[in-house]
Amino acid sequence: MENKKHNNEQEIKNKDAKNVAFNNINNSDINISSENKKMDISSDDKKTDKISESKKTEKPNKSSFIGKEALLISHSPHIWSGFSTSKIMYIFLISLIFPTASAIYFFGLKALWIIIASTASAVLTEFIIKKARKKKFVMDGSAMITGLLLALTLPPRTPIWMVVIGSVFSIAIAKEAFGGIGYNIFNPALAGRAFIAICFPVEMTSWYLPWDFSVDAVTSATPLSESFVQEGSKAALYKDMFFGNIGGSIGETSAFLLLLAFVFLVIFKIIDWKVPLIYIGTVAIFSLIWKEDVLFQVLAGGLIFGAIFMATDYVTTPVTSLGRAIFALGCGLITFVIRKFGAMPEGVCFSILIMNGFTPLIDRYVLPKPFGFIKEKSKAKAKS
Amino acid sequence: MANIIKKGILSKGLRLPENKISESIPIRKLAIPEKVLILLQQHFGEPCNPIVARGDKVKTGQIIADSEKLFSSPLHSTISGTVTSVTKTLNPFANNIVSAVEITGDGEDNWIDLKPEPGVKNICDKLNEIYSDCLDKTQGKPLDLNESKGNSGELKNLWDMLKKAIEEIPNEELIKRIKNAGIVGLGGATFPTHVKLATTKKIDTLILNGCECEPFITADHRIMLEYGWQVLAGAYIIFKVISPEFVYIAIEDNKRDAIALFAKLIEDSGLGQKFRVVSLKSRYPMGAEKILIKNVIGKKVPVGKLPMDIGVVVNNVGTSKAVFDSLSTGTPLVEKVVTVTGDVEKPQNFLVRIGTPVKDMLSCCGELNTGKTKIIMGGPMMGNAIADLSFPITKAVSCILLKHFENIQEGNCIRCGRCVNICPMNLMPLIYAAYAKNSKYEVLPDYHINTCIECGSCAYVCPAGIPIVAYIKTAKSVLVGYGK
Numbered sequence: 121m122e123n124k125k126h127n128n129e130q131e132i133k134n135k136d137a138k139n140v141a142f143n144n145i146n147n148s149d150i151n152i153s154s155e156n157k158k159m160d161i162s163s164d165d166k167k168t169d170k171i172s173e174s175k176k177t178e179k180p181n182k183s184s185f186i187g188k189e190a191l192l193i194s195h196s197p198h199i200w201s202g203f204s205t206s207k208i209m210y211i212f213l214i215s216l217i218f219p220t221a222s223a224i225y226f227f228g229l230k231a232l233w234i235i236i237a238s239t240a241s242a243v244l245t246e247f248i249i250k251k252a253r254k255k256k257f258v259m260d261g262s263a264m265i266t267g268l269l270l271a272l273t274l275p276p277r278t279p280i281w282m283v284v285i286g287s288v289f290s291i292a293i294a295k296e297a298f299g300g301i302g303y304n305i306f307n308p309a310l311a312g313r314a315f316i317a318i319c320f321p322v323e324m325t326s327w328y329l330p331w332d333f334s335v336d337a338v339t340s341a342t343p344l345s346e347s348f349v350q351e352g353s354k355a356a357l358y359k360d361m362f363f364g365n366i367g368g369s370i371g372e373t374s375a376f377l378l379l380l381a382f383v384f385l386v387i388f389k390i391i392d393w394k395v396p397l398i399y400i401g402t403v404a405i406f407s408l409i410w411k412e413d414v415l416f417q418v419l420a421g422g423l424i425f426g427a428i429f430m431a432t433d434y435v436t437t438p439v440t441s442l443g444r445a446i447f448a449l450g451c452g453l454i455t456f457v458i459r460k461f462g463a464m465p466e467g468v469c470f471s472i473l474i475m476n477g478f479t480p481l482i483d484r485y486v487l488p489k490p491f492g493f494i495k496e497k498s499k500a501k502a503k504s
Numbered sequence: 505m506a507n508i509i510k511k512g513i514l515s516k517g518l519r520l521p522e523n524k525i526s527e528s529i530p531i532r533k534l535a536i537p538e539k540v541l542i543l544l545q546q547h548f549g550e551p552c553n554p555i556v557a558r559g560d561k562v563k564t565g566q567i568i569a570d571s572e573k574l575f576s577s578p579l580h581s582t583i584s585g586t587v588t589s590v591t592k593t594l595n596p597f598a599n600n601i602v603s604a605v606e607i608t609g610d611g612e613d614n615w616i617d618l619k620p621e622p623g624v625k626n627i628c629d630k631l632n633e634i635y636s637d638c639l640d641k642t643q644g645k646p647l648d649l650n651e652s653k654g655n656s657g658e659l660k661n662l663w664d665m666l667k668k669a670i671e672e673i674p675n676e677e678l679i680k681r682i683k684n685a686g687i688v689g690l691g692g693a694t695f696p697t698h699v700k701l702a703t704t705k706k707i708d709t710l711i712l713n714g715c716e717c718e719p720f721i722t723a724d725h726r727i728m729l730e731y732g733w734q735v736l737a738g739a740y741i742i743f744k745v746i747s748p749e750f751v752y753i754a755i756e757d758n759k760r761d762a763i764a765l766f767a768k769l770i771e772d773s774g775l776g777q778k779f780r781v782v783s784l785k786s787r788y789p790m791g792a793e794k795i796l797i798k799n800v801i802g803k804k805v806p807v808g809k810l811p812m813d814i815g816v817v818v819n820n821v822g823t824s825k826a827v828f829d830s831l832s833t834g835t836p837l838v839e840k841v842v843t844v845t846g847d848v849e850k851p852q853n854f855l856v857r858i859g860t861p862v863k864d865m866l867s868c869c870g871e872l873n874t875g876k877t878k879i880i881m882g883g884p885m886m887g888n889a890i891a892d893l894s895f896p897i898t899k900a901v902s903c904i905l906l907k908h909f910e911n912i913q914e915g916n917c918i919r920c921g922r923c924v925n926i927c928p929m930n931l932m933p934l935i936y937a938a939y940a941k942n943s944k945y946e947v948l949p950d951y952h953i954n955t956c957i958e959c960g961s962c963a964y965v966c967p968a969g970i971p972i973v974a975y976i977k978t979a980k981s982v983l984v985g986y987g988k
């Protein structure tokens with residue numbers, strides 16, 4: 121019985137607490153109407169009048185502005201950086217111009233259609249879902265980013281309907297079903313890509329060479345697949361890989377343009393520069409240990425693209441610096457393992473998705489040490 | 505100059521737009537108010553009990569409330585007149601209800617008999633003469649420091665005499681004076697100064713806090729420029745009482761004139777052996793006590809401990825001046841420099857009597873840029889918006905800021921980590937906001953929510969516009985209710 125009572129009490133307390141919070145935060149911008157204000161002052165005046173009659177004539181236009189306008193209160197701080205979510209998203213979107221340009225340059229109109237279809241269906245899906253759930257649709261650019269990112273990771277001749285399926289899956293299932301921006305566990309663009317890669321494995325692994333627009337073009341191998349035959353000198357190959365003149369997903373081929381985008385994002389402080397570096401570095405080091413061609417491993421496939429744009433996604437990666445470093449390390453490790461030992465030629469997409477799954481765990485255990493915090497060892501020992 | 509130490513940044517800091525628009529406006533005395541309301545708890549610790557009653561006549565400087573408790577500090581009448589009521593009122597700072605004494609002035613400003621320390625007073629007058637010539641009163645700038653009037657030999661002599669006069673007063677006497685003058689930390693923490701000085705712990709460092717890291721506020725900057733030598737002399741008094749190894753005067757490097765002035769003053773006074781000016785980078789919240797200590801001497805104050813526990817005492821420059829005044833003129837703490845700034849036509853630095861209603865100050869600042877305006881007591885980062893213009897100035901206030909109201913849309917947390925990266929106390933602000941939103945307050949102490957200094961950095965940088973500090977404050981007060 122007592123327990124029950126206690127519980128009840130607790131509940132009531134909780135409710136109260138909720139109310140307090142609610143009041144405090146939602147009504148934090150209390151608008152004291154001008155009328156009230158006037159009343160305040162007049163009552164004030166009356167008080168003084170009672171006390172000393174002689175003061176009647178004084179108090180000139182001191183309160184000229186008071187009463188005319190409303191006085192507002194709100195919580196501190198009273199200034200804001202103004203660097204809003206949508207600003208971040210649009211700067212990110214601008215940085216995606218670099219890989220988009222390379223996609224269109226190397227893979228032509230077809231790539232452009234993929235990009236448009238993917239982006240448009242992503243935004244549309246978000247709009248419809250928000251309307252259906254009777255929530256406000258905010259054009260903050262995040263749906264556009266998801267659509268564009270997805271498009272850039274697709275092979276050059278993905279059918280448009282497939283692109284749309286991927287894009288709708290990204291937004292509807294991977295993002296909105298989890299509660300919208302900020303709540304999704306998996307990177308929506310990668311989830312969409314993984315979804316169509318599993319459903320339509322053939323189309324998703326047919327690669328074509330750049331500038332090959334003929335109808336009966338031959339599928340080629342990407343540098344990472346086993347049938348890839350190396351022609352010409354190694355130096356020429358690296359050069360092609362660096363500038364993007366190779367087969368692959370439309371936005372992932374040009375390391376050079378991706379690096380420009382990276383510099384851009386770091387300058388605007390959108391991403392943590394350490395994450396891509398640790399990710400790529402881990403792959404490089406393991407390649408070195410296993411005596412793989414390091415430069416080849418780094419430049420090939422979607423590694424640089426994934427490291428810059430996917431592994432730095434805010435929502436699906438840890439929040440602390442250390443947590444992010446661990447995340448990047450894990451991605452690098454899994455990527456290498458999949459590439460070296462797995463059945464699939466490329467592991468970037470799945471490595472990031474797997475590490476997305478570990479993010480809540482990392483966030484739980486990797487906490488910064490508060491300033492001046494000392495672990496009380498003796499106490500902990502005494503307790504145990 | 506030899507007396508200046510330059511420091512890099514040893515903690516996380518935020519760059520804020522400074523907006524120190526009232527920087528070069530000299531301190532002006534505000535006319536004596538007709539009526540003052542003196543809150544009976546203007547310090548950290550126990551509230552005072554009134555020792556006057558309705559109808560009593562009081563003089564300026566007379567003690568009107570006091571307490572037996574150690575963590576307390578007496579309060580004085582700040583004008584002369586009649587006590588018109590002893591009531592209760594809302595304290596805008598702690599959001600609680602406190603008793604207050606209302607005094608209606610007789611317009612004469614009759615002081616009680618002040619008892620300055622005789623030895624100190626004469627020297628002060630002379631020093632004052634010399635140094636007041638060094639300040640360009642209209643421009644509010646110090647004149648070329650090397651050209652100061654009076655030869656350096658005479659100055660040195662005067663300083664030596666002053667030091668000797670201070671040395672001769674016993675410590676107990678000094679602490680008693682400081683206590684009776686009602687001096688508390690004027691930087692905003694309002695910790696009773698006499699408690700700090702009466703510590704029995706071994707103190708090796710004294711830091712004078714002249715950082716003033718919040719945007720807009722310029723009160724401390726003006727104090728340093730206009731009352732520089734009093735500040736230094738006050739520091740010497742504190743130095744005498746607690747006898748630390750070193751005294752650092754910490755000033756942010758956006759106040760170069762103050763840094764140069766203090767370097768010169770230290771040279772004049774021959775205190776160069778123990779006193780140093782520390783030039784710090786202007787980053788928010790450099791003036792927060794724990795962050796300041798870390799940046800000046802590299803030590804961290806452990807969670808739940810006071811700076812004294814690691815042998816450091818920090819005092820605000822304004823406090824230091826008040827300490828000196830209590831000796832040289834015998835005046836208790838009845839007035840304070842307050843900046844009025846923001847969306848006003850004429851920003852000002854006022855010397856006001858404590859208890860003056862805010863509206864009295866605003867009426868002297870010209871046309872106010874009206875519109876949707878917030879009136880904030882304190883700086884833009886930590887100040888409280890007030891709902892009523894008859895709120896009085898307390899010992900904790902150093903700024904009245906008028907700020908246009910912008911409505912920030914609160915979005916979802918995008919987990920960008922900016923708040924975590926900027927938090928000077930190394931906390932996880934996003935967790936506080938998330939749990940507080942769902943009223944799960946009980947887990948928050950595990951995330952060290954009580955270490956938060958409510959500096960506002962996290963909410964300032966949050967791209968989603970989440971009022972994190974509001975959530976933290978709510979959570980803290982709920983937790984206090986639970987007794988955690």
Ligand code: SF4
Pocket residue numbers: 926927928929930931932933955956957958959960961962963972973976
């Ligand atoms: S208000 Fe608290 S949680 Fe936020 S940055 Fe300041 S100390 Fe950290």
Ligand code: SF4
Pocket residue numbers: 439916917918919920921922923924933934937962965966967968969970972
């Ligand atoms: S700064 Fe705001 S959006 Fe970013 S992690 Fe913190 S609470 Fe979330």
